[in-house]
Amino acid sequence: MDPGHPSPALAIPEGYRIADWTVTSLIGSGSWGTVYAARRTSDAAPAAVKFLRTDLLTPGQRASMEELIRQEVRFSSEADHPNLVRTHTVVTLNDPDRPGLDGVTALVMDRAERSLHELIAAGEPGTPVPDAARILDGVAAGLAHMHTRGWVHADLKPANILLGPDGAVWLADFGLTVELDGTHAYIPPMGSLDHVPPEWWSERTGVRGTAVRPTADIWAFGVLAHQVLTGGLHPFPGSTARARALAAQSYASGAAQLRLDDALEPQWRELIGSCLAPDHASRAELGAEELARRVRALRKGGVRARRGLRRPGVLAGAGLGLAAATVAATLVLLPEDGAARTTPPRPTPSAKTVPGAIPEDSDVPVALRRTITDAAKRCTDEEVTPALLAAMIKAESGFDPKASRPASGEYGIAMWTPSVFQAWAVDGDGDGDKDHMSPPDAIATMAVFTCWLDQRFKDNGMRENLPELIVAGYRTSDKTVIQAGGVPERTRPHVDTVMRYLKEYTR
Numbered sequence: 201m202d203p204g205h206p207s208p209a210l211a212i213p214e215g216y217r218i219a220d221w222t223v224t225s226l227i228g229s230g231s232w233g234t235v236y237a238a239r240r241t242s243d244a245a246p247a248a249v250k251f252l253r254t255d256l257l258t259p260g261q262r263a264s265m266e267e268l269i270r271q272e273v274r275f276s277s278e279a280d281h282p283n284l285v286r287t288h289t290v291v292t293l294n295d296p297d298r299p300g301l302d303g304v305t306a307l308v309m310d311r312a313e314r315s316l317h318e319l320i321a322a323g324e325p326g327t328p329v330p331d332a333a334r335i336l337d338g339v340a341a342g343l344a345h346m347h348t349r350g351w352v353h354a355d356l357k358p359a360n361i362l363l364g365p366d367g368a369v370w371l372a373d374f375g376l377t378v379e380l381d382g383t384h385a386y387i388p389p390m391g392s393l394d395h396v397p398p399e400w401w402s403e404r405t406g407v408r409g410t411a412v413r414p415t416a417d418i419w420a421f422g423v424l425a426h427q428v429l430t431g432g433l434h435p436f437p438g439s440t441a442r443a444r445a446l447a448a449q450s451y452a453s454g455a456a457q458l459r460l461d462d463a464l465e466p467q468w469r470e471l472i473g474s475c476l477a478p479d480h481a482s483r484a485e486l487g488a489e490e491l492a493r494r495v496r497a498l499r500k501g502g503v504r505a506r507r508g509l510r511r512p513g514v515l516a517g518a519g520l521g522l523a524a525a526t527v528a529a530t531l532v533l534l535p536e537d538g539a540a541r542t543t544p545p546r547p548t549p550s551a552k553t554v555p556g557a558i559p560e561d562s563d564v565p566v567a568l569r570r571t572i573t574d575a576a577k578r579c580t581d582e583e584v585t586p587a588l589l590a591a592m593i594k595a596e597s598g599f600d601p602k603a604s605r606p607a608s609g610e611y612g613i614a615m616w617t618p619s620v621f622q623a624w625a626v627d628g629d630g631d632g633d634k635d636h637m638s639p640p641d642a643i644a645t646m647a648v649f650t651c652w653l654d655q656r657f658k659d660n661g662m663r664e665n666l667p668e669l670i671v672a673g674y675r676t677s678d679k680t681v682i683q684a685g686g687v688p689e690r691t692r693p694h695v696d697t698v699m700r701y702l703k704e705y706t707r
């Protein structure tokens with residue numbers, strides 16, 4: 201899951217005291233925290249302080265963020281393994297003179313020298329990062345320890361692996377970590393899209409969150425190991441995270457082969473292939489302890505890159521650059537800067553600006569027509585037209601950007617549930633944020649989501665009445681529609697309303 205943009209850095213004055221620690225300089229910001237360097241006042245030992253804030257969030261976002269903070273605090277405090285970042289203390293700031301800091305949670309941790317993401321970004325694509333096997337050994341050992349305790353990290357990716365002094369390798373960022381209750385737990389639909397297993401897409405459960413099992417970490421380890429051993433190449437082709445996710449789903453459904461980088465040593469290839477087994481059950485057979493044992497054995501055998509055999513790969517992740525690659529995906533994602541990143545195989549987006557266009561004399565507000573038309577261009581599947589999106593929006597909100605149904609937690613012109621929106625969010629107006637209350641963001645995200653629903657139904661052999669299925673899926677979930685084998689009874693009146701509007705817009 202791509203957790204989103206870094207939050208604006210929380211300004212902490214140099215010399216600020218937190219228990220026995222003194223803040224020195226800013227290190228960086230993530231989705232829900234800002235990290236500063238610090239030193240212990242008594243002996244100048246280095247530390248890092250992560251400040252977790254909720255004051256910039258809307259009330260709806262705050263509730264789920266506070267839950268994530270509680271999780272991060274809890275798991276950080278209990279983490280006790282050489283491969284999990286150590287937290288010295290957790291403090292809730294009590295500083296009424298500084299309203300911006302009062303009530304903020306501060307975690308004082310061991311200070312890393314850099315993250316694995318930074319190490320990969322500094323290296324050469326195609327070449328294993330320095331000390332690749334030792335780093336993977338540390339990650340696998342940390343993961344095995346977490347799984348033994350019944351925890352799932354749920355957000356394993358290079359940015360969340362910290363490299364400390366003397367070769368230390370630490371798993372960090374426990375905001376999405378969960379404790380298993382039975383075989384799985386639920387987390388909000390966030391995280392890195394590049395590291396979620398293919399079943400994550402078909403198991404999304406709307407407001408409740410997403411089912412997460414230990415095998416999600418095993419999959420993420422497979423992706424991460426491929427990146428570490430190939431200098432950042434993602435195992436699935438595609439020039440955006442969503443394209444790579446679609447390629448992974450295509451592989452998991454049996455429609456495509458797994459094609460790992462040719463430069464991988466055979467034993468690593470085999471191990472990564474086991475981590476990337478298409479289904480949860482096969483990955484469960486491997487298990488994190490066995491994974492750690494096998495990684496340790498491979499580490500002892502050393503890592504060599506076999507040069508000259510590489511297939512064109514794809515550098516994945518912000519700051520790692522993007523290489524062109526085609527993928528059999530029909531989802532067209534425009535990046536936030538507006539330039540197309542993918543090469544859609546068929547048809548070109550502009551080819552459908554005529555069919556399904558919004559009629560001049562319709563009741564669709566003029567100010568929204570361009571937004572809706574542009575949003576529909578994000579999907580090349582013929583069912584997702586401007587007219588369909590307009591009909592859906594009319595039925596959802598009557599084109600009211602401020603519409604809300606607090607009882608069901610749905611807001612804005614496209615009636616997004618904020619947590620679900622987060623998982624799909626697109627910056628439709630290119631203003632740098634993704635806001636479910638902004639019509640361009642909400643409508644662009646609706647287009648991307650309906651496109652995915654359309655493809656899900658086609659993948660499940662559902663070819664009849666696709667617009668109806670899309671509308672029903674948007675109101676319920678892809679799973680509900682697939683299980684019902686069509687429009688569920690309770691959604692029928694809403695679907696009929698949308699179809700009536702669609703008929704008006706396509707007469």
Ligand SMILES: Nc1ncnc2c1ncn2[C@@H]1O[C@H](COP(=O)(O)OP(=O)(O)OP(=O)(O)O)[C@@H](O)[C@H]1O
Pocket residue numbers: 203204227228229230231232233234235248250285309310311312313314315359360362372373
């Ligand atoms: N203990 C630490 N020591 C040194 N640097 C750290 C430490 N923890 C985090 N950082 C760095 O601080 C920055 C912000 O980290 P943070 O965990 O808030 O976000 P992130 O991991 O970059 O992103 P996200 O939270 O969105 O996944 C990153 O550059 C990260 O590498």
